[in-house]
Amino acid sequence: MIKRKRFRGPQKSLPIDIIQNEILVKLPARSLLRCRCVSKLWCSIIDDPSFASSHFKKCQSNQEKNRLLVLEPPDIIESKQFCAIRNGEKFRKMSKIGLDVTWFEQYQAVSYVNGLICMKRYIKETQISNILLWNPSIRKALELPFSQFSNDAKIRHDIDCALGYDHINNDYKVVASVYIGDDPLHPLHIPRHVYIFTLSTFSWKSANTDRGPCLWIKGGPKVFVKGVIYWGGIYVLTKPSPKGRFSHFVSFDVINDVFKYIDLPDSEHVNIWEYERFPILLDQSIALLEIFESYSQIWVMEDSKGMEQSWTKRFNINLQLLERCIYFKMDGELLFTGEKGGVNSYNIRSHETKVLAKSYKLSPIFVSVYRESLTLLKGIPERASFTFPSHGTSQIE
Known part of the structure; x- marks a missing residue:
C-alpha cells in the first residue's frame, strides 16, 4: 500500500x-x-455596513435574477398569508414564506426599498395599525415603536406610511401620517400628525407640514425614486379644476426632511377619480399614469433642476389593461390579470403582450421587483429585532 x-x-x-x-x-x-x-x-x-452595500449592488447588477416579490391576500380560514418570490419572466414560483395571521389581523405591504418591505399590521378589533420593517431575505423584522402616536393606545386610528432611503447618510426613513377617529377605510383625510422615523437612531420625530393645496390620499400607491417619496393628492374645492380631482403629487425628500406639493398636468377629464391618476416609476423618473374609459396615457416629470416641474406626455396605451394592472415595472412592462385569471404582461414600447401564467387565480395585494439585502442584520436594538412570525419557508428552486 x-x-x-x-x-x-x-x-x-x-x-x-x-x-x-x-x-x-x-x-x-x-x-x-x-x-x-x-x-x-x-x-x-x-x-460590516459597507459589505451589505456591496452585496446589494451586486444583486442589483445581476440581470439574470429577474425576480418579483408577491404578497398574496390572506386566507383567514387557514390562518395563513403567503409572500412568494416569483420569476419575473414566467411568474413561476421560486420560493414562498408563510406568514401567520388571525381572524383579527392582516398584513399590508406599503412600499419596498433596497430589500426592505414597509408593512402595516392592521388589527380589525381595535382598528389600530402597527408599522413593521421586514427583510424577507434574512427573515428579520422590526416593529417600530408606537407610543407617541397616541396617548391612549385604544383610541381608534389609522396610519399611512412609506419607506425611503437616504443615500447620503446610508440610512432608512419612514414617513407616517396618523389619522385619528375617522373612518379608516375612507381614502381622503387630513392627517392629524405626521412623524418621521430614522432607522439609525431608532427614533421618531414630529414633522412640520402645512395643509397645502390638496388632501392626501390615504392608502394610495407610493413611489420612491432618487431620494424622494411620492404619493397622490386630491383637489377638494367644489369648483371644477382643469387638473381634475387628482391635482397634485405630495412629495417627501428623505435626505432633507422636506415636504412639497407638485402640480400635475391638466386632465382631459375633469371629473376623473383619484385612483385613475397615480404615480409610477419609469426609467428612474417619476411619472403619472392616467386611466380613462377606453385608453390610458403616461406623463413623465422632467428634471427641472430646482425650477418649476414640467410634464411631457410620452405614451398612449390604446388597450384598457390598466384596470387589472398589478405592477408597473420601471422598464415599461406592466403586469395585469387576465379576464379569466392568470397573469399577462404588456410592453408599452413594443406593444407586445405575453401570457406569463395561465392558472394564477389570486389577485396580489402587493408586487415589486425583488432584490436580496442584508439590511436589519446588525446595528439596531436587539430587543426590536425579531424573526417574522411564520409557519415555514419552502424553496422551489
Missing part, C-alpha cells in the same frame, strides 16, 4: 479581499447568515 504524505507546512488562509470580494459577496443572503458562524473574521466582514 502506498502511503500518502501529508503536508505539514504552515496553513495559509485566503487574503481578506478575496474572501470578501470573490466569495462572500456572490452568495445569497441566507447563505451569508450561515457563513457568519464560520469564524469571527467572516462574521465581522458580513456584519
Whole structure:
C-alpha cells in the first residue's frame, strides 16, 4: 500500500479581499447568515455596513435574477398569508414564506426599498395599525415603536406610511401620517400628525407640514425614486379644476426632511377619480399614469433642476389593461390579470403582450421587483429585532 504524505507546512488562509470580494459577496443572503458562524473574521466582514452595500449592488447588477416579490391576500380560514418570490419572466414560483395571521389581523405591504418591505399590521378589533420593517431575505423584522402616536393606545386610528432611503447618510426613513377617529377605510383625510422615523437612531420625530393645496390620499400607491417619496393628492374645492380631482403629487425628500406639493398636468377629464391618476416609476423618473374609459396615457416629470416641474406626455396605451394592472415595472412592462385569471404582461414600447401564467387565480395585494439585502442584520436594538412570525419557508428552486 502506498502511503500518502501529508503536508505539514504552515496553513495559509485566503487574503481578506478575496474572501470578501470573490466569495462572500456572490452568495445569497441566507447563505451569508450561515457563513457568519464560520469564524469571527467572516462574521465581522458580513456584519460590516459597507459589505451589505456591496452585496446589494451586486444583486442589483445581476440581470439574470429577474425576480418579483408577491404578497398574496390572506386566507383567514387557514390562518395563513403567503409572500412568494416569483420569476419575473414566467411568474413561476421560486420560493414562498408563510406568514401567520388571525381572524383579527392582516398584513399590508406599503412600499419596498433596497430589500426592505414597509408593512402595516392592521388589527380589525381595535382598528389600530402597527408599522413593521421586514427583510424577507434574512427573515428579520422590526416593529417600530408606537407610543407617541397616541396617548391612549385604544383610541381608534389609522396610519399611512412609506419607506425611503437616504443615500447620503446610508440610512432608512419612514414617513407616517396618523389619522385619528375617522373612518379608516375612507381614502381622503387630513392627517392629524405626521412623524418621521430614522432607522439609525431608532427614533421618531414630529414633522412640520402645512395643509397645502390638496388632501392626501390615504392608502394610495407610493413611489420612491432618487431620494424622494411620492404619493397622490386630491383637489377638494367644489369648483371644477382643469387638473381634475387628482391635482397634485405630495412629495417627501428623505435626505432633507422636506415636504412639497407638485402640480400635475391638466386632465382631459375633469371629473376623473383619484385612483385613475397615480404615480409610477419609469426609467428612474417619476411619472403619472392616467386611466380613462377606453385608453390610458403616461406623463413623465422632467428634471427641472430646482425650477418649476414640467410634464411631457410620452405614451398612449390604446388597450384598457390598466384596470387589472398589478405592477408597473420601471422598464415599461406592466403586469395585469387576465379576464379569466392568470397573469399577462404588456410592453408599452413594443406593444407586445405575453401570457406569463395561465392558472394564477389570486389577485396580489402587493408586487415589486425583488432584490436580496442584508439590511436589519446588525446595528439596531436587539430587543426590536425579531424573526417574522411564520409557519415555514419552502424553496422551489
